Amino acid sequence: MITALKHTFTEIMKRALEEARQFDKPVILSQVKPLNDSMNPLHFYAAGERLFLGERFYWATPGSRFTITGLGNECTVENDSAESDRFGRIESDWKRFKKMVHYEDGAKSHIGTGALLFGGFSFDPHNRRNERWNKYPEAKFFLPSVMLTVKDGVSFLTINRVINPDDDLESCAKHFTSIAGEVLTEKASTGGESVNNYTLKEADTGTWLSAVQKATELIKSGELDKVVLAREVQLEYDHKINIYSTLSKLQTEQPTSFIFSFENGRQSFIGATPERLIKKENSRLLSTCLAGSIKRGKSKQEDTELGTELLNDEKNLIEHAIVVKMIKDSFEEYCSKVKVSDHPQLLKTKNIQHLYTPIEGSMKAGYSLLNLVEKLHPTPALGGYPKMAAVDIIREIEPMDRGWYAGPVGWLDAENNGEFAVAIRSGLIEGKQAILFAGCGIVAESDPQMEYQETLIKLKPMLSALGGVNHECK
Template sequence: MIAITEQLIHDHLSKAIECARNESNTKLVSVVKKVRPIDPLIFYANGYRQFCKERFFWRDPNQQYTFVGLGRAYTLSSKEGSARFFDTEKQWKRFKKDILYTNNVKFPNGTGPLLFGGFSFDPYQKKDSYWTDFSNSKFVIPSVLYTEADGNGYLSINIKVSGEDNIQDHLKHIEELEGLLINQEYDGSSYSSPLLLTKEEIDVQRFTKNVQNATSLIQQEKIEKVVLARQLKATFTEAISTEYVIQRLLREQPTSYTFIFENENQHFVGASPERLVQKEGDYVFSTCLAGSIKRGKTRKEDALLGDELLNDQKNLIEHDVVVHMIKEAMDAYCMEVEIPMQPTLYKTKHIQHLYTPVRGKIKKGVTLFSLLKELHPTPALGGYPQKESLSIIRKLEPFDRGWYAAPIGWIDINGNGEFIVGIRSGVIERQQAMLFAGCGIVADSTPESEYEETTIKFNPMLSALGGIASGPY
């Protein structure tokens, strides 16, 4: 449906309406057109008036895919706990079987009825008010999707139809939505950061005590590693513009995944450096990202810090735990797994990490959702062993992580997609932003070093919000 004509659109809608009439059921039909590429941020901004609080944005660091979703043609959500991955996949399969109308149409990857959303980190944590708009699993199929892939632009329009619909009404609606591509002027300077009023690091003493308690448990060999997080609340003079935040993240964090998921009151936004899993046909890719150090103020200092990280036993042990767990999980679902022997460095604006990529060829029947269930949470986000570390997090952390450090991403109708972990992130609600940062605790961790590490990890979001000055060179 790339070179689609108006007649083909008419025929596709007409058959969908007929199908809905015959089955006495509402159908969702997708129309995909290849379009002249537009700046995705402009398209996101163009959707403000009609779709404010119902938008999402995604860009991977290689710019393989950029998505801007506007509106909600269909929503899948789950209140299940540990079964939230299975329940979401079951709903997705039911949707494709009973509700989606395609008439054997083939969609290019990343277009059409694409599903975007995420999961909670731990459904058994006590819920906090700033996660009210986020269920244990929440995914949307947008009314309008702009996809940029390998330099090409695609517009997907997803429409609910019933057997009584007038096809001309839908054709007029499609024409109106295509108008979002016309305005290509975007004055980024019109979006600015409101003034920062307060910046509150929440319960630092509790965090340092948690680090001490965790290291004690590790030294007693109760666990090998646990990841502990803390919060920072930033309050501004007026409501925070999501356009402004995305614009800053795209400019300042080009080596990270930029994402936002808007809701009625709360928006989850961030720039995560860490892929959890990507699926392309029969191949899957994951990332081991654990062990970190700050960036240097000069290139020489930065290189010295990188060498220090590559040879630091504490960070190498922390990284190796993640590599071991992800390899085990991939071995269970793949016929072959490729993984380098030694980590390299992965650098973002404010911090550099130990990095090991993983590639595997999946077994028949393996889906993204089954991989997500197996991988989440990795030792980089929860700890090791998984069950014991989650129990410790529930006892020690006095807040709900919500979607922080949890899978967020997309899957298309062909089964391809990608999920990252929602770190370097925060929840925006009007003029406030609640930010999260975590660190891996091992036997020789100290409260001082872990406090410093989490302080560095707050910087990407603080900078994007306008709460700090620019970072290193």
């Protein structure tokens, strides 16, 4: 068995085992190999179904220029802390582990390969909890057993193993020699019925409209500047929802968004979000201010006219400016060389146009990616401004438990690089049921009916991926 592996890697494996025994602590061993043939990441996800159902993740940046697909769970790093230390605790748990990461010689030169954690955070750890989110703690990440990274068309396979002090060399070696073969030769089960017969229930529409009205009054009375209010719809299908085809439709229909799936037992939390929270590549940090929306036009001309209207609409410009100010202020605290343009541009997805301002900076020494996630979450595009007042009001008047909706979802590696998006345009899927979420930034000038119409547009990406393109809610 062991001889099937490269001699050097066997040596590394022995050293890892010795280290685990010496410190009486588990050690992560990671092997990264380039793949000669390019591989379709969604096929890889589907191929993991038999062996790793319930423990898979998928992440694709806009245009699928970078994807990571993880199968199996070598170790979970999670906590249910309602305090702000939920970010810090993920960081310190990961630090403890990652000190002992070993790479095959020469393999670790690509960000997004090797040992990394994928997962996310709930929106608000202090909110009441609906039992549907029981499997999604306030912070949960896992290290996959096997992972495919595709970067600009080049594929890498990572195999991870947590080596415990009482493991033996032979079983470790077996893990590395057999796991990749088992997945790579597995036939992807991508089929299944296309989903289209469903019933849709809208929860508490009246309550939501009154909440929006109430929010505008609170804003006018000076209690806060902005609050984001969300609502949910429940879809019941007559057969099990096919996650593979849903992801693949999202990927085709939403090329300007991040596509994600976090599979957790029988549930999958999936979405196509256009909004990056933070990306860190070495010391370079990028964030996206995205807020303010209008529908797409039916013709090119109407689309351009609507875009121009959005760029000049006072209500939407206020909604957007509040986000830019908060992210810019945070960047100025944590970064040098902050760059942000004075005027928003348009970001167009298939169904909607947004006001968009990218922002970048160079992270000061002593900070980490998760420090930035903690600082930014929730931005006023998801929470409101001021942050604490807005989150309190959401807790009080929003008629639902957001769970992981609008929380940060993404990955971080052992070198403190990674990327998080905000989990909007998303849904929680289990069996025949999908619960979809959509929210809107409420400012003093907001009109409840118009905000409601905006949520209908924001529900479309998920509805369409689930086969319900023409549905119009009440």
